[in-house]
Every structure is written in structure tokens, then in C-alpha cells.
Amino acid sequence: MDDEQVIDIRGLVKSFGTVRALDGLDLSVGRGEVHGFLGPNGAGKSTTIRVLLGLLRKDGGEVRLFGGDPWARAAELHRRLAYVPGDVNLWPTLTGGEVIDLLGRLRGGIDEARRAELLDAFELDPTKKGRAYSKGNRQKVALVAALASDVELLILDEPTSGLDPLMESVFRRYVDEFRDRGHAVLLSSHILAEVEQLCDAVSIIRAGRVVEAGTLADLRHLTRTSVSAELERPVDGLAQLRGVHDLEVEGHRVRFQVDTADLDPALSVLVRGGVRTLTSQPPTLEELFLRHYGDQVQGPAES
């Protein structure tokens, strides 16, 4: 297997009783990459992360973390990573500061300067007891502990579900910085805007297997751009073009969607009609997401 891959999963299978939670899942994350891990509730994101952390034992397939087996060498490999669960539970009688130091020590060391800087940036009071923190603040405790550790991989399971927009942007800044140091991030998320802003590559998972994977640029290519324009005179020929869908013409106004690969010929036709106004919406991840999960109702956040 490729040593450059921080995470390399091939054909991972994990069953709970008769339920096949993971059914041949593939996932790879390289150095210097922020990898988005998208999927609806119960698709198997948290299960994958738990197998990767050596908490669950795989039933089949290959899992490599830093080139090693995460089940057999869990503690050793964990020195090189930090994990933030989606639902952070703290010890009710320990303060946030104590938890940060404790987790730092258990990981093998903490960067004092970064610890102070992060507490400041996230506006976290480290003297409060675990039971007194709100969900967002508990998440901040885990994030500070993770980001202050000297590690090469961050595994984040919906890390911003309790953060306010201001703190989300602080979070993004630190994740960017972490990546720029050449480290890797696996980011499981429901927040598509966050994934679009942060991630270099994305894997979309459904029912225990990855249904779409690649860089954001690759994936955008698979989606459609929506175009609406006001023209000087009506044009013909749009309907016959390859890749044009849902065309609506109302006098001088046209609206349609076009496969991103076929954008250029469609625009040429519009130019012939004399473009007065033009709005085009680039393909969003949301669209991609909905194309795979269009038949599913989004439930509340996964635990």
C-alpha cells in the first residue's frame, strides 16, 4: 500500500448482528489534504471512523492508518492523530482546562503556546466544570485539545454542529493552517458550505459504501449549472443542445440547467440572442448531494 496515504481503506465491511453497516467501503486520504466525508444519517460515517480508531473490529476488507493496522496498533498510531467526536461528553467534575491537559498528556504532549492561543481564539473559559458547559463549549474543549496537540491527522466527526458562525470561521482558519503544515484531516460533516470551503476532496457515502469520490473540481464537473438570462430577441436551438435540461422560455427570458461540461456551446447560443442580463449559479455540493439522496428526508444530526 502507498505510504503517502494517511488513511487507506479498501472494501471495508462491518456488520452489527444482521445489519451490514459498512458494505465494501473505500476511502483514502493523503498528506496535506482535507477530506470531506459526507452522507446522510446512518450511512456509516461514524462507524467508519470508529473502525479507523480501532474502537470497532472490522469484519472484512483492508484498513491502513499511517500504513499500520488500527486495531492491532491502536495506541501507538493514536499518538499521531487527534479525534473530536460529534457529541462531546466531558467528565462532570473536571474543568475544561483539566480535560485539555489530560487529553494532551494521553496523546503524548501538548503545545503550550498553541493551547493558550486556541483558548483565546475560541473564547473558551477553561475553569468551568464539565457539567456547566453548553454543547458548543464542550465541542470547543475537544477542538482545543485536538488542535493544540502535535499530530499529523485530525479526525473530526461533525465538529461544528454546536458552534456559532463566528467560531466556525475560527475553526476553519485553524483547519486551513493545519493542512498548510502538510497534515491531513478527515472531516465528517453535514454542513455542505463548510465542506465546500474547507475540503480538497470529498467522499460521499450511502448505505455503507462510497457512491462518489474525488476532488471538488472533479465532482463539480458531474453537476449542472443553472443559467437564467434576459435577451434582446428570442433564440432557437437551445432545446436541441446536448446537456441542456429543464428549459423554460417566456418571451425574452430563458432559464435552463446545463451540464457543466456543455456550458460553452449553450452560452454561445445565448450570445446570438444579445444578452442583457445573465445570472449563472455554479454547481453546489448540495446539488450533488441531493442527486444521491434526493429520495431521502434529512433527519436530525447524527450522533
Add this chain to the structure above:
Amino acid sequence: MTGWAAFLRLFLRRDRWMVLWWGLGTMLLYVSQAVSVDDLYTTQAEFDRAAASMAGNTAFIAMAGPARALNTTGGQVFWQASAFGAIVAGLMSMFLVGRHTRAEEESGRDELLRATAVGRLAPTTAALAAAALANVVLGVLVAGSLVLYGLAVPDSVATGVGLTCCGWFFTAVALMAMQLVTSTRAAYGITGVVLAVAYALRAVGDVGNGVASWLSPIGWYQAMHPFSGLRWWPVLLLLAGSIAVVALARVLFERRDYGSGVFAARPGPARAPASLTRPLGLAWRLHRAPLVSWTAGMFALGAVYGSMGNDVRDLIGDSETSQEMFLQGTGDIVQGFYATAMIMLAVIVCGFAISSALRPRAEEDDGRLEVVLATAEPRSRWLAGHLTMTVVGTGTALLAAGLGLGLGYSLVTGTTDELWNLSVPLLQYAPAVLVLSAVARLLYGVAPRAMVAAWLPLVLVSVVMLFGELLSIPQWVQDLSPFEHLALVPVESVDWTAVLGVSLVAAALSVAGQVAFRRRDVH
């Protein structure tokens, strides 16, 4: 208070089984005294002699209450049960009030209900009403059972009414405590201290000139003197006290914000002390409170048994059954009594050992384990930390019980001859206690969902210890209890082969649990 009735219905529905069990337990506490007294003494002369001896024992009076009419069944029942009954009612009230007020507020569940069309006071009023009703259930069960047993009706009723009112007082105290602090646990702590002070004040008063007893609600209850010249007016003290404390709680409620207490939560340290980040640091922090309180409690209990000194000869009486219970096959009744006391103390320590072995399950259930295991902490070391605390805690609790026993005995008899014999040999039971915690550990490794079953061996051990001979339980069942294989100290000397054998069983079970845990999925 709009909508409080709806809350009350919800609370009663949530509480009905819990209240029933508390009520049945309290009822048994009272009735069993009547049954055992009537069983133990076959002639009135014997009863009179035992009563005189009890009435002259300061330790007993400090433990139970003023000695009145101890040569009657009713007098014995009230003396033996009333102080503990009041504490049971106090604890029940505290848990009921806590779970419907502060615990709900702390979890945020309560916000959901408060946002509906209900008054601000509705949940608190309903919690008060629910706890008050639960105490009525306790009182009715106690009074009813004593009447049915055939004791004097007015005195039996007074015993129940006094208990109910005593429970109301502690309900009020708990309600006030819930307003003071933000965490349910801290509020339980305050109520617990009030209970302990109430118990201690009456002990001081009962032993001394009686003044301090009038400062304690438990003292008021006992001042009713059922079965020994009943008087009703002390009930008024309990009622007036309850109303006053509820009024105070109401004032405090108005002065605090929702979700906070009168006293703000104190900030803790911003940095972890070295004691937390050391290996075993976290395990120590998590086990510290129960370990320390069990050790202190076992010391006190040991001291109570020890301070009975040589009086046990008189207390036990001449009847054959009671002698059989304590002789344990030896000639000396005092030695036999202390052999029973030591094995009982050791079996009680099993409560600590098992609950401490259940702690890893709580860590896993609450999702804190995955955070720890995602660091460089290996599974085996994490579990070994908890194991260490169980072993250390079992050792200190046993040693504390032994020291209490030895010191209590030495103080009362004025000789230190038995100090060693009554204290350190208690440690020989450590392997047997650890077998029970090792069963829990094995369950944790193999079937974490079935961990409640970890309490079953303690039931078996207790039944064998208490009733093994009396009920002629088959020998092979008795042999299942690790305690049966160890020597009966101080009557017999320590059997090191048996200690080693039982230790090996404990170690084998524990290692099997560790190995199984390393192989299973963590959720």
C-alpha cells in the same frame, strides 16, 4: 402554579415503582424488628435482661435513640427502626425532589416542559407534592403493617404519622438545597449533610442531657414516644419546621435565575494538576469520592460493632436460635459474634467493589471512553487503571472496617489485647470480595449489556452467609460463595492455602475479563 397538576400526574407516573420499593423497604425495616424481637426472646425474663443491658449501652443509644420501654415489642420496634426509618424517608424525599427539579433543570429537559403553558412554580410545586405523597405512602405502609402485626393502634399510627412528617421536613430541606446550588449532586450533598447533622444531634442529645435532640427533626419524631407514653404535640414541630423551610425555599426560588443557583458554580482550575495527568490520575479522580466515603463509612460501621464490646454476651440472650446464629461452632460467644461481624463487614465491602467495577461501563455508555481510547492510551491500561482503584479501594475499606472494629472494642473494654486480632485479619477477605468484582469485570468484557447481573453473586453470598445453616442450603450452593472457603477469623486462624486459592480465582476471572475487553467492539 398553573398546570402543576399535570406535572404531578407525570411525576407520579414516573415514580410509582420507585416509591413502592422505598415504601416496602421501610415497612420491612419496622415490621422485621417486631418479628425478630418476638422470635429472639422466648421468656419475658430473658427479654427484660436483654432490655436492661441495651438500655445501659451508650453506643446503642447513640446509634438508635433514647431507650424507652425496651422490654416491649413496640418499644423495641420504635427504638430500633425510627432513626433509620427517618433517614430512609429523608433519602427518598431527597432523590424524588432532586430528580424532578434540579436534575431536570441541569439536563435541559425541563425547558421543553416549562415552555408550555404552565406557571413558573408548577414543576417545583408538583415535585413538592409528589415527594409529600410518597412520604404519606411510607407512613401508611408502616402504620398499617404495625397495626396488622397486632401492636397498639394509636402508637402504630403515630409511628407512621411521625415518619411521614419527618419525611416532609427533609423534602423541604432538599427543595431548599436544590435552589442553592447548580448541580444535583451538590444539592444531594447538602441534604445529606443536613441528614447526618440531624442524626448526630439527636445522638449527642440522647446520650447527654437531651437538649441537642430538640434541635433535630429526627429527635422530634422520637420525642413522640410511641409505645412508651405517646404524645402528639412534637408532630407540630415537624409540620412547622417543614412549612418554614418550604417558605424559605420559595424565597430562594424567586431570587435565583432559571438554571443557576443562589450560589454560583465555583470555577475550577484552568490547568490540570500533575496528579491528574499522571498514569492512574484519571482513574483516581473518578473513583476518589466513592473510595473515600466507603472507607469512612466502613470505619464507622466497624466502630459501631467494635463498641459493643463484651456486652454482646448479654445482648444475644439465652435462646438457642440466637446463640446458634452467633456461635459459629465455637465455645466463645464474643469471638463468635466478631467472626460474624467481620464476615458481614467484608460482604458489605462487596458493594463498593462491584459498583467500582461497574464504573467502566458508565464511562463507555456516556461516550467518554471513545475520547480516551482515541488517544495513545491502550485499552488494557485504561481498564487496568480502574481495576487498580477497585483493588486499592477494597483493601482500604476492609482495613478501615477492621481498624474501626479493633479500636471500638479497645475503647469500650479498655484493653488493646484484641486490637490486632479484630482488625488486620479482616484483610484476608479481600480475595473473596475481589472475586465478586472480577465477575463484574468478566461481564464487562464479555457481555457489557448484562452488567446488572454483576449484583447477583452478592445476593447469593448474602443469602448463604445469613441463612446458609438455618435454611440448610445444599453444600454445593454454599461452596459457590468464595467467603465459605476462607477461615472464620478471629475464631480460626487464617488459612493461607484458601486465601491463595480464592485469589487465583479472582485473578483468573479478572484477566479473562481484560482479555475479552481487548477483543470486543467499543461503543
